Amino acid sequence: MQLTKYTDYALRVLMFLAIQEDRTEKIQIQTIADKFGIPKNHLIKVVHRLGQEGFISTVKGKGGGIFLCRAPSTITVGQVVRRLEMTLNPVNCDEPMCCIKEVCLLKPVLNEAMEAFLTTLDNYSLSDITRNDRPLSNLLHTGGTENFFK
């Protein structure tokens, strides 16, 4: 059981944007793709969705790019996972249709476990997971080379 790469990449994009010294700076998708070694076309879909969900804004054209449009402390990991994951149904009872579906006591147990998973993630904000912004910046070489020498 694993989060989709889609959600994983979304969280990385948000972390990248959160550690910018100037968070209004427009960041190119290509820059993030290069840093994480992720194909740009994968990130384009993720970024589009993050925009739709109101986590980031996009400025088109020359000098454009993406930036975080909410404070990192107001975005929780739980919110991102809940909105980006394709499904949070722990099992698929419909394909093939499970004949015990109507009386199944396994499903509510799995749902309770999934809720425990998500509730844990609700406790952590983007701010919490980027509080070590200096080592993160160094590894991601953000904000120019001066970050190397911080």
Place this chain on the structure above:
Amino acid sequence: MQLTKYTDYALRVLMFLAIQEDRTEKIQIQTIADKFGIPKNHLIKVVHRLGQEGFISTVKGKGGGIFLCRAPSTITVGQVVRRLEMTLNPVNCDEPMCCIKEVCLLKPVLNEAMEAFLTTLDNYSLSDITRNDRPLSNLLHTGGTENFFK
């Protein structure tokens, strides 16, 4: 994020075996496959693994089949999920290799959430999720047609 069909089917097999009136009765894989509408060849792999993990026993040859070799109260959903899931790593930091892996604070948060998921499942045994054995038996038509009229 979803359990694999492999684990899902394993849980269904165990539930089916747990609700047998005579739990030493040998059940054919084909019978379980038919009841749940799952291809038999999928179940063969699952059953083989359940045997390796010591949840069930197999008797080969005529009159053979599978049966639960531990009391349902001693098997937890958590045990089954921990042993059957291909991965319980909430994200894959190695393919492509994530450059922030060494300092990442997201990973421990995701691990904590996964542990909350599994710990919840540890609280429920096979006995708990089949305590409604009568309606389950009726839907699965186990133990012959008399179950219809229980």
